[in-house]
Amino acid sequence: MRIVPFIITTVVTTALVFALNKQWGTIPPMGKFLHPQYGFWQNAEPSSQSFDANLIFADIKGKADVYFDDRLVPHVFAENDEDLYFIQGYLHAKFRLFQMDLQTKAAEGRASEIAGPKAINYDREQRRLGMKYAAENAMKEIDKDPASKLLFDAYTKGVNAYIGTLKESNLPLEYKLLNFKPEKWTNLRTALLLKMMAKMLSSGTESDLAYTNAKSVFIPDELKKMYPQVPDSLMPIIPKGTAFEKPGIMPIAPLSADSIYINNNEIVTAKEISKPDINNGSNNWVVAGSKTQSGAPILSNDPHLELSLPSIWYEMQLQTPTSNTYGVSLPGSPFVIIGFNDSIAWGVTNSQRDVKDYYQIKFRDDKTKEEYWFDSAWKKSELRIETINVKGGSTVFDTVAYTVFGPVMFDKSFSDTLKGGRSLAVRWTAHDPSNEGMTFYKLNRAKNYDDYTEAIKTFESPGQNFVFASKAGDIAIWQQGKFPARWDRQGLFVMPGEDSSYMWQGFIPQVENPHSKNPERGYLQSANQRPVDSTYPYFIPGSYITERGVTIEKYLSGMNNITPADMMKLQNNYFNTLAEDAKPILLQFLREADLNAAEKKYLDIFKSWDLMATPDSKGQTVYQCWYDQLEIGIWKDDLSKTKPMSPWPNEETTMEWLKRDTAFKFIDDINTPQIETLYDIVTTALKNASAELAKKESEGKLEWTKFKNPTVYHLLKDALPAFARKGLNIGGNNNIINAVTHSHGPSWRMVVQLSSPTEAYGVYPGGQSGNPGSKYYDDYIDKWVEGKYNKLWFMRDGDRMDKNIKWTMKFNKG
Amino acid sequence: MKFLVATILTAILAFITGLLSFSPWWGFAITSLIVAVLVHQKAGKAFLAGFTGVFLLWAGLAWWIDMNNNGVLSVKIANVLPLGGNTIYLIIVTGVVGGLVAGMAAMCGSFLRSTKSRS
Numbered sequence: 001m002r003i004v005p006f007i008i009t010t011v012v013t014t015a016l017v018f019a020l021n022k023q024w025g026t027i028p029p030m031g032k033f034l035h036p037q038y039g040f041w042q043n044a045e046p047s048s049q050s051f052d053a054n055l056i057f058a059d060i061k062g063k064a065d066v067y068f069d070d071r072l073v074p075h076v077f078a079e080n081d082e083d084l085y086f087i088q089g090y091l092h093a094k095f096r097l098f099q100m101d102l103q104t105k106a107a108e109g110r111a112s113e114i115a116g117p118k119a120i121n122y123d124r125e126q127r128r129l130g131m132k133y134a135a136e137n138a139m140k141e142i143d144k145d146p147a148s149k150l151l152f153d154a155y156t157k158g159v160n161a162y163i164g165t166l167k168e169s170n171l172p173l174e175y176k177l178l179n180f181k182p183e184k185w186t187n188l189r190t191a192l193l194l195k196m197m198a199k200m201l202s203s204g205t206e207s208d209l210a211y212t213n214a215k216s217v218f219i220p221d222e223l224k225k226m227y228p229q230v231p232d233s234l235m236p237i238i239p240k241g242t243a244f245e246k247p248g249i250m251p252i253a254p255l256s257a258d259s260i261y262i263n264n265n266e267i268v269t270a271k272e273i274s275k276p277d278i279n280n281g282s283n284n285w286v287v288a289g290s291k292t293q294s295g296a297p298i299l300s301n302d303p304h305l306e307l308s309l310p311s312i313w314y315e316m317q318l319q320t321p322t323s324n325t326y327g328v329s330l331p332g333s334p335f336v337i338i339g340f341n342d343s344i345a346w347g348v349t350n351s352q353r354d355v356k357d358y359y360q361i362k363f364r365d366d367k368t369k370e371e372y373w374f375d376s377a378w379k380k381s382e383l384r385i386e387t388i389n390v391k392g393g394s395t396v397f398d399t400v401a402y403t404v405f406g407p408v409m410f411d412k413s414f415s416d417t418l419k420g421g422r423s424l425a426v427r428w429t430a431h432d433p434s435n436e437g438m439t440f441y442k443l444n445r446a447k448n449y450d451d452y453t454e455a456i457k458t459f460e461s462p463g464q465n466f467v468f469a470s471k472a473g474d475i476a477i478w479q480q481g482k483f484p485a486r487w488d489r490q491g492l493f494v495m496p497g498e499d500s501s502y503m504w505q506g507f508i509p510q511v512e513n514p515h516s517k518n519p520e521r522g523y524l525q526s527a528n529q530r531p532v533d534s535t536y537p538y539f540i541p542g543s544y545i546t547e548r549g550v551t552i553e554k555y556l557s558g559m560n561n562i563t564p565a566d567m568m569k570l571q572n573n574y575f576n577t578l579a580e581d582a583k584p585i586l587l588q589f590l591r592e593a594d595l596n597a598a599e600k601k602y603l604d605i606f607k608s609w610d611l612m613a614t615p616d617s618k619g620q621t622v623y624q625c626w627y628d629q630l631e632i633g634i635w636k637d638d639l640s641k642t643k644p645m646s647p648w649p650n651e652e653t654t655m656e657w658l659k660r661d662t663a664f665k666f667i668d669d670i671n672t673p674q675i676e677t678l679y680d681i682v683t684t685a686l687k688n689a690s691a692e693l694a695k696k697e698s699e700g701k702l703e704w705t706k707f708k709n710p711t712v713y714h715l716l717k718d719a720l721p722a723f724a725r726k727g728l729n730i731g732g733n734n735n736i737i738n739a740v741t742h743s744h745g746p747s748w749r750m751v752v753q754l755s756s757p758t759e760a761y762g763v764y765p766g767g768q769s770g771n772p773g774s775k776y777y778d779d780y781i782d783k784w785v786e787g788k789y790n791k792l793w794f795m796r797d798g799d800r801m802d803k804n805i806k807w808t809m810k811f812n813k814g
Numbered sequence: 815m816k817f818l819v820a821t822i823l824t825a826i827l828a829f830i831t832g833l834l835s836f837s838p839w840w841g842f843a844i845t846s847l848i849v850a851v852l853v854h855q856k857a858g859k860a861f862l863a864g865f866t867g868v869f870l871l872w873a874g875l876a877w878w879i880d881m882n883n884n885g886v887l888s889v890k891i892a893n894v895l896p897l898g899g900n901t902i903y904l905i906i907v908t909g910v911v912g913g914l915v916a917g918m919a920a921m922c923g924s925f926l927r928s929t930k931s932r933s
Contacts, residue, residue: 004923005857012920017840020911032839034908036875037832038837040891041908044883167835173887177894352880722893773887 026719032168033176043173043773048164050108051807056814059086059157066091066809067795072768072776074809075317075795082154084320085334087811089158089185092189096172096331096770097162100716101182101308104189104332107196108132112390114178118483120388124398124414125273127386130407131199132433135191138220139434142187144155145476148438152187153333159185174716175773191334194437199428200305202462202481204276204585206354209268209649214639214646216265217270225657226649226666230534231546232656233581235553238514239521244732246606247537253487254501261496267642269495270410279406279734279744280305281545282349283571284467285525285552286475288518293561296755297469300567301347304739307712309723309778311766315746317795318444325444326746326760326794331770336622338750340760340794342472343447345752349526351463351479353542356428357490357504359405359497363423366412369401372423375499379404386627399466405497406431427504429482431814434460449517456480457510465526471754477524479514479531486539497797508538524551529736543590545737546652551577564759567751569775571785573737579623581655583611586626589682599690602626613738615705616730617773624733625692627651629685635669697707705729711743712765712781714772723772730785738787749789817863820853822917823868834846842868850923859922864920865913873909880905 005029020031033039051068062079064087069075074091078084109126111119126132149529163182175181186345188618208314214223254261284301292298292554293571305312313328318336321654338347364371371378381401388396405425435458442455448470456466456478463481468474470698484491496500514531516524527548531539554577555570587607595603602622609619616749631654639646657664662678669676693702701707710730732738732745739745745765753759765784769776793804824846830843844852846868850860880888892904 002925002928005928006922009857009918009921009925011842013915015845016915016918020915021840030911033830034872034911035839036872036879036908037829040887041879044877044879046882046888047884047886048882168839215831610843720894722890722899773883775884775886777886803882 001204001224002245015542028177028179038169040173040176040773041774042169043176043314043770043771045769045774047775048080048415049774051809052238053809054812055809056812057086057161058814059154060811060813062813064811066811067800067805068807069793069804069807070806071779071790073315073317073793075319075793077319077797077800080320081151084318085151085154086158086161088316088329088334089155090162091316092329092331093159093162093185093707095768096310096314097182098172099770100159100185100189100193100332102174102191103196105183107135107192107199109388112388112393112396113424114180114391116391117393118486120390120396120425120528121273121386121415121734124386124396125409127388127398127408128409128414129199129203129426130428130431131195133384133402133407134195135188137196137431137433138191138435141312141435142437145438147433148435148441150439151334151441152190155190156185156187160349172770177590177720183673188334190437191536193330195430197330198462199462199677200276200280200432200462201350202353202355203428204278204280205350205352205552206356206491206541207543208356208358208492209270209272210644210647213267213642213644215262215493216267217641217646220262226653227647228653229539229541229642230530231323231544231650232552232659233546233652234533235546235549236347236413236529236533237479237524237526237549238516239519239524240533242516244532244536245512247485247723248512249485249506251366251485251487253490256496256501257487261493261502262489263441266422268424269419269644271415271644273415277306277744278543279739279740279741280350281352281528281548281734283525283527283548283552283737283739284347284349284465285372285523285556286469286477287468287556287559287562287567288475289473291522291524291560291562293563294753294755296471296753297473297475298562298564298751298753299340299347300568300571300751301343301349301467302571302739302749303338303348304734304745305383305747306744306764307747309712309766309772310770311712311747311764313764313766315762315764315768316461320796320798323445324794326792328762328764333437336444337440338420338748339444340752340754340758341444341446342758344452344468345448345754346443346452347467347750348464349467350528351465351531351542352544353463353483354483354491354541355430355463355481356426356459356484358409358424358426358494359403359502361401361403361423361425363401363411366423369408369411372401372403373474373498374404381408403497404500405503415516422494425492429484430461432460434480434482435460436460448472449476453478465531467524467526469752469754471756472516475524476515476517477526478508479513479526481513484515486541488539490539492541499505521557523556525549525556527552545735546650547577548737548739551575551737564751564753564761568749568761568787568789569654570737570753571746574614574731576620576623576733576736577622578651578655578735579611579627581659582623582720585655585658586630586664586747589678590686590758591679591683594683595686598694599687602690602693603686611796613704613731613733613736615703615729617704617731618702620731620733621696621702621703621707622689622693624767625689626686629688630654633669633681633685634666638666661688704731708733708742710740710745712778725778726780728785730782749784751789758794760792761792762792763789776795816853816855817859820849820855820860820863820920821867822847823853824920825871827869828912828916831867833902840915842912843915843919846919847923847926850920851927853923854927857921857928860920860924861917865917867915868916869909872912873905876905876908893916
């Protein structure tokens with residue numbers, strides 16, 4: 001043996017293996033990663049991959065078969081509910097494990113374990129918002145009901161059964177890239193996923209902190225006009241003129257409301273870090289048999305969410321001898337969330353209602369947070385010490401005080417540490433114990449209107465518009481949720497928290513939630529607008545979006561002999577309602593003589609625009625830039641009087657104000673000595689827009705789709721741009737029925753005609769497999785872009801030998 | 815002849831370690847060393863045989879997998895790693911990394927077996 005060279009080469013070899021086994025920054029362990037038998041190559045799924053399997057599990061009670069069609073949609077045939085949800089869990093994990101794991105870890109405030117120190121503040125906010133506390137409360141409710149616990153247990157066992165089969169080589173790709181391992185599933189994680197949805201849909205629907213700042217500079221009358229409760233153009237969900245019952249609860253404002261609440265001009269400097277996207281909305285509508293060609297009702301739904309790969313939805317059919325449901329499910333939760341069965345169809349849109357308020361807390365000692373002043377005494381707070389493990393960093397501890405209102409989200413140590421802002425506790429309906437999953441379990445099995453109302457009445461958070469149609473011919477909609485009964489302006493701003501007088505006095509009785517069944521006109525629709533007109537007897541603030549509802553109403557009211565194809569066309573409609581109103585005003589108040597040649601060119605494009613936000617539309621781009629500049633011209637100077645800035649009025653508010661009063665006071669730019677008129681603002685807005693447009697045009701981005709660059713990102717967004725689908729040729733905008741923005745939009749489009757047999761169509765911008773190495777990763781995207789649909793195959797027991805079946809997965813008791 | 819035997823043996827044993835669930839990803843380093851001890855060659859040649867064996871195995875497997883996958887994944891990974899989306903580079907890099915480890919391990923094996931100093 002040659003000792004010296006041997007030692008040297010051994011040391012070098014060992015060092016090389018060590019270096020290739022270690023993660024360097026964001027570079028995965030290269031040896032393991034590149035190894036064709038362990039690493040990423042193993043995730044490159046052969047295009048002829050078979051999904052046939054014969055699986056044996058001790059937890060399976062009977063015999064079950066899963067039939068996959070050519071789109072990789074599983075049709076699950078089980079003998080009982082437990083096996084059904086075990087298999088749903090197994091399939092979710094097999095095709096979507098990484099997203100389930102990542103989303104629930106993020107919900108719980110554990111993103112730093114994967115992403116490192118940059119996620120610490122996100123995690124702290126999740127914990128301070130009480131996300132885990134909310135999930136734990138939901139768990140208590142699930143555990144109280146043994147029948148529902150059984151279903152969640154079965155689902156969890158199914159997920160873990162799949163995780164148990166994983167070896168290094170078949171770990172989902174993202175684990176190899178980020179170098180970590182999946183964690184076992186629990187019922188709590190299912191609850192966390194549902195709370196993540198609750199946050200997405202009911203936590204960003206208030207702007208209490210920003211309104212509090214606006215209140216410090218604008219008088220109540222101005223506030224009411226800038227942020228009106230009922231817009232002029234509103235087409236409410238519940239048809240106008242519907243009579244409402246006498247309110248079952250009449251909340252009374254405390255005597256001090258004016259002096260210490262409304263007229264309190266103190267600002268808040270704290271800011272939410274991950275405030276959900278305001279565009280998280282949706283469309284749904286239903287037309288009765290009287291308006292359709294077949295005589296059967298047709299239901300349509302397209303939930304608008306952040307678009308991602310893998311998609312938030314996983315399509316499947318779930319059948320037992322007593323139930324048969326088709327639709328989309330949320331990986332991480334059992335049940336079908338949006339879909340249909342043999343008797344009914346249902347869909348959801350977000351209610352946009354404000355169900356989250358802030359209360360100012362006075363601690364005896366801001367450091368320890370052990371006691372706070374409440375009802376004339378020092379009351380003990382419950383302290384939860386949050387432990388945040390950080391990848392590549394030291395563990396962070398964060399003490400969160402829980403009060404009678406809820407967790408203290410903001411205090412001296414978070415999020416405004418510079419000025420040491422006020423301590424604010426958050427009261428949020430998502431914290432209250434409830435079991436939303438059972439609503440879907442029951443909806444999956446509902447046979448008629450009564451079953452549907454029975455299923456949804458316990459659904460508390462996030463408030464949803466459940467649209468319904470049945471083969472019996474009924475159509476209906478309920479805005480369902482647990483909504484506080486508020487006195488006028490209660491909870492619009494940060495409230496005093498030193499006693500109980502500003503607490504919620506009760507909730508709107510469930511039967512008084514806005515609803516409509518079989519209206520004369522033969523259709524119902526919801527698109528995140530205010531659900532009711534001003535005759536509804538409660539104060540119901542929220543982040544409502546008006547325009548899409550107006551557009552849908554315009555089309556549906558004029559349509560007859562409707563076919564599913566008509567409804568698909570409507571879901572992909574590009575008409576811009578707001579621009580229709582804005583166009584004459586913009587043209588009337590423009591000083592054309594002040595424009596140069598380039599500006600005139602954009603004006604001509606705008607003049608000849610057909611008001612359609614099609615992908616190739618240049619008019620839509622000019623309009624949007626011009627209108628955005630107009631809003632800046634009118635509002636920015638006024639809203640900047642507070643720091644942080646006051647919230648922007650809705651775009652339709654600006655429009656409606658201009659229609660009423662073209663000389664309202666905010667038109668003037670307060671930063672200039674002269675008084676500006678609407679002529680000045682409109683003309684300057686086009687000039688400013690033209691500068692931006694010229695720049696975009698030089699980059700070849702004047703066409704609307706090139707301007708907004710529609711993109712479906714991978715869940716890890718900018719960390720993995722190579723896994724995204726960019727530059728999709730699709731038009732639309734958030735205020736247009738086809739609500740596609742840069743990375744947000746219709747996450748699932750579904751049209752169901754309740755004829756015999758049921759005729760159903762659907763498409764989502766993704767694919768059934770979460771594996772970026774599979775051809776099923778993004779194979780629906782092009783169809784979705786083109787506005788085409790997949791025909792949904794509602795498989796029957798007798799179809800087990802059908803040629804649509806490509807693969808069969810058998811589950812047996814072992 | 816020796817070189818060819820060592821190369822083929824290295825590749826076969828490396829492939830087998832990849833099938834064993836208890837073996838870490840670097841199991842082929844051990845087998846490459848053993849091959850170099852059994853089929854003794856000079857250090858340089860041993861390195862080359864180890865390198866060639868695993869380079870061909872890894873690049874070959876990667877190429878085969880990629881062909882069956884129609885390049886769906888390799889293009890994405892060749893963008894994640896700074897290879898400009900070039901699949902061929904990705905396959906070569908894969909082979910080189912495996913080859914380097916095997917070659918170095920084979921060199922260790924060669925020195926372990928050597929009895930006298932050679933230049």
